Amino acid sequence: AQSVAQPEDQVNVAEGNPLTVKCTYSVSGNPYLFWYVQYPNRGLQFLLKYITGDNLVKGSYGFEAEFNKSQTSFHLKKPSALVSDSALYFCAVRDMNNNAGNMLTFGGGTRLMVKP
């Protein structure tokens, strides 16, 4: 089975400060990991993913995430937050060894609030 946890319902950060949105996962094999962002009244937009290779993955809008196998984590980070980054963020996982197609398991989402 594959699962993902986002331990924080909401993260508050001041504009210009670094931000971290946490994600931990559980898979039986090796993971594929994804981050998506959802702005109000919009669909989920792909930010970045880890498949293999460098543990530090860079994505859209200046976001990056670090894959940590020993801690089974894939935290989303940005060096300097913008008010426009305020949105709902979803982490998702796919077990490489799962033969049931390309289904992702999503976390419950973390609301990021960036205040001026």
Place this chain on the structure above:
Amino acid sequence: DAGVIQSPRHEVTEMGQEVTLRCKPISGHNSLFWYRQTMMRGLELLIYFNNNVPIDDSGMPEDRFSAKMPNASFSTLKIQPSEPRDSAVYFCASSLSRSGNTIYFGEGSWLTVV
């Protein structure tokens, strides 16, 4: 590319009526997903098609819900009869079927059943 296209974007209907949501996946994608998003339950996978064939429908809430994919460029999600608890945002998403490929979402169909 136009992305995943869903219609209608918004629908308000009365309890007991039939609701049909439509989806056009990204051209060339052979996996299609229907998700439901609510405040209480978050994002739930309802059904997953691969090459137009339903692979996993374990998330479909009950017999009132049905989904079809008659060809590679079109899918429907039908609710009959609709109930107020079906009020949610329904997302369609598509990808190439190989594991690890990015899943792309449509803008959603916002359903309100009164």
